[in-house]
Amino acid sequence: QVEICGLENSLIPAWPVCVADQRYLERQDGERGDALRQHIWTHSSPCLQGRYAEQPICVFTDTNFADGRGISLITTPQRARYLASKPAFTRPETVRGINQDLNRTVPAKYEMRHIPGKGMGLIATSHIRRGDLIMANTASLMIDYRAFNELSKHEYTSLQAAAVSHLPSFHADRLLALSAHVTDTSHLAREELIEKIAATNSFDIDPDEDDPDQHYSFFVLFPEIARMNHDCRPNAEYRYEGGGGGRGGRGGRGAGSLAQSVRAARDIAPGEEITLSYIDPLLPGGRAARVDRLRRNWGFACACPLCSLDRARSEESDRRIAQIAEIKDELAVWPGDDGDDDDDDNHDGGNEEEDEEGGGKGGTAGRPSSPPLRGRTGKTGKACPAMAELLVALYEMERLWGLMHEAYMLAALEYNGAGDPWTAVKYARLALEWGIPMLGEADEDLEDMRELASDPQRHWSWRRRRAEPK
Ligand SMILES: C[S@@+](CC[C@H](N)C(=O)[O-])C[C@H]1O[C@@H](n2cnc3c(N)ncnc32)[C@H](O)[C@@H]1O
Numbered sequence: 001q002v003e004i005c006g007l008e009n010s011l012i013p014a015w016p017v018c019v020a021d022q023r024y025l026e027r028q029d030g031e032r033g034d035a036l037r038q039h040i041w042t043h044s045s046p047c048l049q050g051r052y053a054e055q056p057i058c059v060f061t062d063t064n065f066a067d068g069r070g071i072s073l074i075t076t077p078q079r080a081r082y083l084a085s086k087p088a089f090t091r092p093e094t095v096r097g098i099n100q101d102l103n104r105t106v107p108a109k110y111e112m113r114h115i116p117g118k119g120m121g122l123i124a125t126s127h128i129r130r131g132d133l134i135m136a137n138t139a140s141l142m143i144d145y146r147a148f149n150e151l152s153k154h155e156y157t158s159l160q161a162a163a164v165s166h167l168p169s170f171h172a173d174r175l176l177a178l179s180a181h182v183t184d185t186s187h188l189a190r191e192e193l194i195e196k197i198a199a200t201n202s203f204d205i206d207p208d209e210d211d212p213d214q215h216y217s218f219f220v221l222f223p224e225i226a227r228m229n230h231d232c233r234p235n236a237e238y239r240y241e242g243g244g245g246g247r248g249g250r251g252g253r254g255a256g257s258l259a260q261s262v263r264a265a266r267d268i269a270p271g272e273e274i275t276l277s278y279i280d281p282l283l284p285g286g287r288a289a290r291v292d293r294l295r296r297n298w299g300f301a302c303a304c305p306l307c308s309l310d311r312a313r314s315e316e317s318d319r320r321i322a323q324i325a326e327i328k329d330e331l332a333v334w335p336g337d338d339g340d341d342d343d344d345d346n347h348d349g350g351n352e353e354e355d356e357e358g359g360g361k362g363g364t365a366g367r368p369s370s371p372p373l374r375g376r377t378g379k380t381g382k383a384c385p386a387m388a389e390l391l392v393a394l395y396e397m398e399r400l401w402g403l404m405h406e407a408y409m410l411a412a413l414e415y416n417g418a419g420d421p422w423t424a425v426k427y428a429r430l431a432l433e434w435g436i437p438m439l440g441e442a443d444e445d446l447e448d449m450r451e452l453a454s455d456p457q458r459h460w461s462w463r464r465r466r467a468e469p470k
Pocket of ligand 1: 117118119120121178179181200201226227228229230231298299300301302303304
């Protein structure tokens with residue numbers, strides 16, 4: 001199975017070997033070749049190599065993936081091997097039935113309709129309860145950010161076009177029908193059209209903890225989820241379950257299914273549009289920053305209910321967002337294990353590890369994970385249960401339903417830190433109740449809440465605030 005190498009009209013020479021021949025890739029592979037040897041790609045070309053790059057970037061397609069839905073990866077052979085070792089590939093039952101829209105065994109809770117001013121969107125057709133699964137999809141196209149860094153635009157758009165063409169035709173057609181954010185696409189070359197579709201509809205997905213390439217995220221297309229429009233206070237939340245290892249939360253721990261799920265962040269009534277937030281709902285800078293980010297990355301003027309508030313109420317919301325950030329900063333700091341308040345002892349970096357959201361290609365997501373609960377150690381100040389209560393109230397006022405677990409977690413820790421186990425357990429249980437659908441059962445922070453709820457006195461936070469100088 002040797003394919004024609006290189007791309008027509010490519011400006012650079014194609015990767016010199018440029019074969020779809022599994023034997024070539026095996027030879028390159030050395031001792032880490034097991035996963036690849038077991039995995040037979042339907043296509044593993046074309047391949048292109050950047051001038052200073054160590055490895056080529058190829059298109060890897062498996063048309064049998066997920067009951068014949070198919071998947072195309074644009075990445076290095078090394079990373080393709082890593083992905084092929086995920087349960088989604090090695091144990092097909094992991095993804096059997098995930099794509100409910102193709103093999104529907106339960107009626108859909110939504111239908112796609114034209115929404116004035118937004119193009120298409122999804123409308124709930126039945127009552128959806130908070131936490132309910134709305135839909136889940138395996139990835140269609142996973143593009144390694146390396147491709148954007150190491151190849152020219154002409155080169156990576158050629159790979160994208162090949163990646164779509166290799167998919168089963170019903171799947172490729174679904175991708176090609178997505179919004180390209182321009183009304184007239186007739187003048188666009190196929191490469192340009194696919195590039196615009198990818199830019200309008202993809203999600204940024206962080207590498208898993210065991211991914212050999214920690215420096216580059218993936219730009220991932222889930223074509224059915226991509227039909228959901230943006231709202232700054234959405235009624236649904238998405239979660240990537242593709243991981244299988246790594247920190248809980250977005251892009252982290254999961255079933256290794258390379259799938260994204262969407263769940264209701266609050267009850268949704270029939271007739272309501274199902275929405276996601278494309279950006280961090282707590283983006284510093286309030287309305288002006290949100291509107292600017294959405295216009296720059298997705299080209300629309302946000303007219304969601306929050307962005308349409310009158311000036312006075314919008315400024316109040318902005319002040320609440322700023323206050324939430326200040327309080328989270330205060331609550332994240334805990335005295336060190338040895339009782340000191342030395343700033344050097346940084347457990348896991350506080351919020352410093354948050355992504356710079358919206359960077360790079362500007363796809364949906366790239367939103368920061370929840371802050372690590374233990375936060376950082378250092379000089380502590382005003383943190384106390386009343387401050388955590390205010391945080392919970394601010395989240396409610398801001399209608400941050402998909403993030404309520406964050407406020408409950410921080411409140412549980414503050415009460416426990418102050419030595420009030422009953423209120424601590426109440427909030428830990430609320431964090432679990434609201435957090436499980438959003439983060440998944442295996443999330444590390446939720447595990448921490450389970451420990452707190454079952455034995456507050458043995459939890460790391462127990463009376464930890466009481467030693468602090470105020
Ligand atoms: C991921 S797509 C969402 C589905 C899209 N409406 C469709 O027809 O397939 C993103 C694009 O939808 C439109 N869109 C999403 N949310 C919107 C909103 N709140 N207001 C206006 N347009 C929106 C913008 O054109 C944006 O670039």
